[in-house]
Amino acid sequence: MWNWVTLAIAVVAAIVAVELLRRVLKSRLIGERWALAGPVVRRCTWPGFASAVLAAASAVYNPDMSGPQANALVQRLFTLLLIGCVTWLVIQAAYAVTDVVLDRLTQVEGARNRRARRIRTQITLVRRVSAAVVVLVALGAMLFTFPQVRALGAGLLASAGIAGVIAGIAAQSTLGNLLAGLQLAFSDALRLDDVVVVRDEWGRVEELTLTYVALRLWDERRLILPVSYFTANPFENWTRHESRxxxxxxxxxxxxxxxxxxxxxxxxxxxxxxxxxxxxxxxxxxxxxxxxxxxxxxxxxxxxxxxxxxxxxxxxxxxxxxxxxxxxxxxxxxxxxxx
Structure with a gap:
C-alpha cells in the first residue's frame, strides 16, 4: 500500500514542479526579459509533463508492486515510454530555440531581407533533418532494450553493407528529394518567400521541406512540387538577389x-x-x-x-x-x- 502512495506522491510532485516552472516562464516579468520563455512554454509543456511523470514513476517504482512475473514487462514499458517522451521533449525544445530566431528573421525587411530568408530556409530544413535523426536514434535505443535485438547486433552490423545497398535502391526517390532539399537550401537557389515562376505559374514559396515545395499562387491556389523538380528543371526566381x-x-x-x-x-x-x-x-x-x-x-x-x-x-x-x-x-x- 505504501509503495502505491509513494508512487502517487512522486507523480503529483513531478506535475507540481513542472507546473510551477511553466508559470514562472509564462509570467510577464520573465517573458519580457527572456524571449525564449514563450516558445518553451508553448512547445514543451505537454512533453515536459509526460517526461516528468514517467521519470518520477520509474524512479520510485518497486518490483513488489507488480510481482516478479510482470516486473520485467513494467520496467521495459517504463523505459520505452520514457525514451519516447524525452525524445519528444528534446525535439520540441530544439524547435522552441529555433522559433525565436525564425520569428526575428521574419521581421527583417529592406536590404537584409534576402539574407534573412536564406537563413530561415536553412534553419527550417536543418531542424527537420535533426528531428529525423533524433527520432531514429530514439527508435534504435528502444529496440536495444530488448535482449533479442542486442543478441542480433553483431549479425546486423555484419550485413549492414548489403542492407544499406538494398535500402538505398528502395528509397532512391526519397533520398534524392532529401539531398535536393539540402542543396536548394545551402546553394541559395530557393528560399522561403521567394517569388518564382514555375510552369508559367507565378507564386511565392510558402513552404520548403525535405520532400516538397509548396507555392502560393497569385489566386491563392497551392502548387505542390517535389524538391527534385527544382534541381532538374529551370525556373524563374524574381527575388534571388534582392526582394526589390x-x-x-x-x-x-x-x-x-x-x-x-x-x-x-x-x-x-x-x-x-x-x-x-x-x-x-x-x-x-x-x-x-x-x-x-x-x-x-x-x-x-x-x-x-x-x-x-x-x-x-x-x-x-x-x-x-x-x-x-x-x-x-x-x-x-x-x-x-x-x-
Whole structure:
C-alpha cells in the first residue's frame, strides 16, 4: 500500500514542479526579459509533463508492486515510454530555440531581407533533418532494450553493407528529394518567400521541406512540387538577389500618341503612388507591331513583388484613362487602304 502512495506522491510532485516552472516562464516579468520563455512554454509543456511523470514513476517504482512475473514487462514499458517522451521533449525544445530566431528573421525587411530568408530556409530544413535523426536514434535505443535485438547486433552490423545497398535502391526517390532539399537550401537557389515562376505559374514559396515545395499562387491556389523538380528543371526566381523588383506595363497605341506627355504623366502618377519606391522608372517606345501600332513600355520599381503587381495595375489603369480622356485620337485603330 505504501509503495502505491509513494508512487502517487512522486507523480503529483513531478506535475507540481513542472507546473510551477511553466508559470514562472509564462509570467510577464520573465517573458519580457527572456524571449525564449514563450516558445518553451508553448512547445514543451505537454512533453515536459509526460517526461516528468514517467521519470518520477520509474524512479520510485518497486518490483513488489507488480510481482516478479510482470516486473520485467513494467520496467521495459517504463523505459520505452520514457525514451519516447524525452525524445519528444528534446525535439520540441530544439524547435522552441529555433522559433525565436525564425520569428526575428521574419521581421527583417529592406536590404537584409534576402539574407534573412536564406537563413530561415536553412534553419527550417536543418531542424527537420535533426528531428529525423533524433527520432531514429530514439527508435534504435528502444529496440536495444530488448535482449533479442542486442543478441542480433553483431549479425546486423555484419550485413549492414548489403542492407544499406538494398535500402538505398528502395528509397532512391526519397533520398534524392532529401539531398535536393539540402542543396536548394545551402546553394541559395530557393528560399522561403521567394517569388518564382514555375510552369508559367507565378507564386511565392510558402513552404520548403525535405520532400516538397509548396507555392502560393497569385489566386491563392497551392502548387505542390517535389524538391527534385527544382534541381532538374529551370525556373524563374524574381527575388534571388534582392526582394526589390522592376515591374513593366505595356501599352499599344496609335502613332499619333505624344510620348513626352505620356512620360510626364507616368512620372506624376508614380510620384503620387505610395507603392513606388522612388528609385527607377522610365517610358520607352520598344516596338512597332504588325498591326501598325507602337508599343510603349513603362518600367517602375517596387520594394517587393506584391507591391510591384499592385503598382503595375494602378499605373496601367491610370495611363489608359489618361490617354482615353486627353488623347482619344491616339487610341488603337486599324487603317485600311483601298486601291
Amino acid at each position: 523588383i522592376l515591374g513593366s506595363v505595356f501599352l499599344r497605341v496609335d502613332w499619333a500618341v505624344p510620348v513626352e506627355e505620356i512620360r510626364a504623366e507616368l512620372y506624376r502618377a508614380l510620384r503620387d503612388n505610395p507603392l513606388w519606391d522612388q528609385k527607377d522608372w522610365t517610358l520607352q517606345v520598344t516596338d512597332v507591331t504588325p498591326q501598325g501600332l507602337i508599343e510603349l513600355r513603362a518600367l517602375m520599381s517596387a520594394a517587393d513583388s506584391a507591391s510591384a503587381w499592385d503598382l503595375r495595375c494602378d499605373i496601367r489603369e491610370h495611363l489608359v484613362g489618361f490617354i482615353r480622356e486627353k488623347y482619344p485620337e491616339s487610341l488603337p485603330r486599324l487603317r485600311i487602304d483601298q486601291v
